[in-house]
Amino acid sequence: MTIGIDMMGGDFAPLEAVKGVHQYLSGDNTPATLTLIGNKTEIEKLAVEHNISPSHINIVHAEQVIGMQEHPTKALKEKKHSSIAIGFHLLATGKIDALISAGNTGAMLVGALFSIKALEGVIRPAISTIIPKSDGGTGLLLDVGLNADCKPEQLNQFAVMGSVYAQLVLGIDNPKVGLINVGEEEGKGNLLAQAAYPLLKENKHINFIGNIEGRDVLQDKADVMVCEGFTGNIILKLAESLYEITHAKKVKEEFFERFNFENYGGTPVLGVAKPVIIGHGISGSKAFMNMIRLAQIMIEKDVMKKMKDELSS
Amino acid sequence: MTIGIDMMGGDFAPLEAVKGVHQYLSGDNTPATLTLIGNKTEIEKLAVEHNISPSHINIVHAEQVIGMQEHPTKALKEKKHSSIAIGFHLLATGKIDALISAGNTGAMLVGALFSIKALEGVIRPAISTIIPKSDGGTGLLLDVGLNADCKPEQLNQFAVMGSVYAQLVLGIDNPKVGLINVGEEEGKGNLLAQAAYPLLKENKHINFIGNIEGRDVLQDKADVMVCEGFTGNIILKLAESLYEITHAKKVKEEFFERFNFENYGGTPVLGVAKPVIIGHGISGSKAFMNMIRLAQIMIEKDVMKKMKDELSS
Numbered sequence: 001m002t003i004g005i006d007m008m009g010g011d012f013a014p015l016e017a018v019k020g021v022h023q024y025l026s027g028d029n030t031p032a033t034l035t036l037i038g039n040k041t042e043i044e045k046l047a048v049e050h051n052i053s054p055s056h057i058n059i060v061h062a063e064q065v066i067g068m069q070e071h072p073t074k075a076l077k078e079k080k081h082s083s084i085a086i087g088f089h090l091l092a093t094g095k096i097d098a099l100i101s102a103g104n105t106g107a108m109l110v111g112a113l114f115s116i117k118a119l120e121g122v123i124r125p126a127i128s129t130i131i132p133k134s135d136g137g138t139g140l141l142l143d144v145g146l147n148a149d150c151k152p153e154q155l156n157q158f159a160v161m162g163s164v165y166a167q168l169v170l171g172i173d174n175p176k177v178g179l180i181n182v183g184e185e186e187g188k189g190n191l192l193a194q195a196a197y198p199l200l201k202e203n204k205h206i207n208f209i210g211n212i213e214g215r216d217v218l219q220d221k222a223d224v225m226v227c228e229g230f231t232g233n234i235i236l237k238l239a240e241s242l243y244e245i246t247h248a249k250k251v252k253e254e255f256f257e258r259f260n261f262e263n264y265g266g267t268p269v270l271g272v273a274k275p276v277i278i279g280h281g282i283s284g285s286k287a288f289m290n291m292i293r294l295a296q297i298m299i300e301k302d303v304m305k306k307m308k309d310e311l312s313s
Numbered sequence: 314m315t316i317g318i319d320m321m322g323g324d325f326a327p328l329e330a331v332k333g334v335h336q337y338l339s340g341d342n343t344p345a346t347l348t349l350i351g352n353k354t355e356i357e358k359l360a361v362e363h364n365i366s367p368s369h370i371n372i373v374h375a376e377q378v379i380g381m382q383e384h385p386t387k388a389l390k391e392k393k394h395s396s397i398a399i400g401f402h403l404l405a406t407g408k409i410d411a412l413i414s415a416g417n418t419g420a421m422l423v424g425a426l427f428s429i430k431a432l433e434g435v436i437r438p439a440i441s442t443i444i445p446k447s448d449g450g451t452g453l454l455l456d457v458g459l460n461a462d463c464k465p466e467q468l469n470q471f472a473v474m475g476s477v478y479a480q481l482v483l484g485i486d487n488p489k490v491g492l493i494n495v496g497e498e499e500g501k502g503n504l505l506a507q508a509a510y511p512l513l514k515e516n517k518h519i520n521f522i523g524n525i526e527g528r529d530v531l532q533d534k535a536d537v538m539v540c541e542g543f544t545g546n547i548i549l550k551l552a553e554s555l556y557e558i559t560h561a562k563k564v565k566e567e568f569f570e571r572f573n574f575e576n577y578g579g580t581p582v583l584g585v586a587k588p589v590i591i592g593h594g595i596s597g598s599k600a601f602m603n604m605i606r607l608a609q610i611m612i613e614k615d616v617m618k619k620m621k622d623e624l625s626s
């Protein structure tokens with residue numbers, strides 16, 4: 001397998017990306033060849049400095065970089081030689097099997113939506129986040145920002161995609177799916193949640209446990225938590241702020257340590273034909289290493305194929 | 314002023330309500346006469362046991378109680394002699410100036426919406442919650458559950474009502490209003506947030522600072538945070554769960570102590586003509602005391618009149 005990495009994305013590019021590559025290659029079970037996309041001279045120099053064996057990497061030169069603040073669609077269109085544009089070209093043409101970037105999030109999303117195809121039948125892809133549970137477990141929340149307004153059927157698809165991901169990547173058997181809502185009983189909620197509930201209830205591909213409330217998000221109630229991308233994004237960023245706040249207040253508690261996004265690397269775009277993983281702008285080496293590992297697992301387990309099967313059967 | 318209290322509402326009724334009345338009356342600056350609504354024999358007995366002077370209270374007998382799980386509209390209609398139904402009757406007829414209950418939340422909301430009038434021009438009342446800020450400050454979030462689906466103009470009204478409340482009750486001068494959203498720039502968000510933004514921007518009655526994100530909710534960015542009741546309810550319950558989780562994990566940190574709702578008593582229904590305050594089912598004496606104090610402040614500062622003026626001018 002070949003995993004492509006945008007080496008120029010993120011606030012500490014390309015140094016942290018190179019260090020992440022080194023960390024990945026220093027681990028066990030590293031079957032992937034890594035295609036490093038970016039400034040060739042710079043990457044080669046750093047690769048030597050970090051003792052990265054040339055046999056495991058393959059550098060593809062990109063002379064442009066899409067800045068963090070650039071307009072996604074415009075930048076992708078105008079900067080054909082940027083690392084992200086080249087990355088998506090390599091992905092679309094089968095030269096790489098997955099693409100990772102900590103660069104311009106919007107450009108990565110636009111690229112994921114338009115350069116490679118959505119899975120057959122998927123209305124719109126979604127992005128998810130890991131949610132640490134207070135009992136030590138791990139949940140998955142989606143969508144967290146790609147679809148601020150949703151149709152009920154989309155939430156139903158998120159439930160399937162999230163279940164496949166939770167099972168294959170997070171290792172949760174028969175994951176419990178909860179619909180994020182303002183009350184437990186069927187019939188509660190806004191128009192979207194009211195309309196989504198019966199679809200989820202009838203869906204044979206998921207283990208639907210009903211509505212879950214805000215108080216259940218961090219507790220062990222549902223493994224896969226489904227909502228539109230507006231509410232999901234608010235929850236995600238609120239959760240992230242807990243790490244910052246508890247750190248600033250010097251609260252020593254393992255639970256809040258788990259809100260450090262670096263532990264998880266990046267968020268995959270779910271519902272597209274190939275793994276696309278988007279990292280935080282402030283990704284450090286550990287985040288890059290974890291994103292490469294995540295891409296490897298997604299390829300090994302053929303997560304996209306399983307999603308496609310579950311969605312279309 | 315006369316403040317009415319449903320003594321039969323909540324999980325520990327009427328004992329905790331009686332203790333809360335005692336605590337209120339033991340404090341300084343207690344100009345209110347308290348009208349205690351519920352089982353007269355029981356309340357009289359407990360009032361004597363708790364040394365409550367009969368000169369400060371006035372007991373109105375109610376022979377029925379609306380249970381916590383009863384259907385709100387049905388229960389209010391069928392149980393005319395319940396403490397909540399009698400309470401709203403007293404409020405509507407001017408016998409009391411405010412009503413407090415820790416009973417059936419739905420029945421309190423239905424009562425607030427239909428027994429007493431909404432303020433002139435208010436599309437729909439809202440409920441708010443105090444949000445502790447990590448720097449020690451206090452924010453206000455609304456709506457937190459009364460309006461799961463909203464029109465843009467409603468969010469604009471919430472901003473005005475929240476600003477008046479923050480100023481008069483929370484003592485925040487010229488409160489900063491933020492629109493809860495998925496990004497900072499104008500134009501971001503779901504259709505509702507996109508449409509609400511220009512209304513808030515043009516509103517001369519508020520100090521609008523723009524969009525705020527999930528990460529800003531617990532931080533010192535906006536004093537009044539506006540969203541529809543779906544997202545608001547998820548945030549509220551997630552915030553409440555932080556108190557439970559940190560308590561269970563024995564995290565000692567003043568910030569999380571402030572997520573204990575008992576500190577705040579109850580939530581007022583904003584946008585109705587008279588103060589209606591709804592407490593948690595598990596309200597203890599401190600919550601009751603704080604709800605009575607809140608009602609007193611709302612009457613003293615004539616919060617409803619100020620809201621009406623700001624909304625109609």
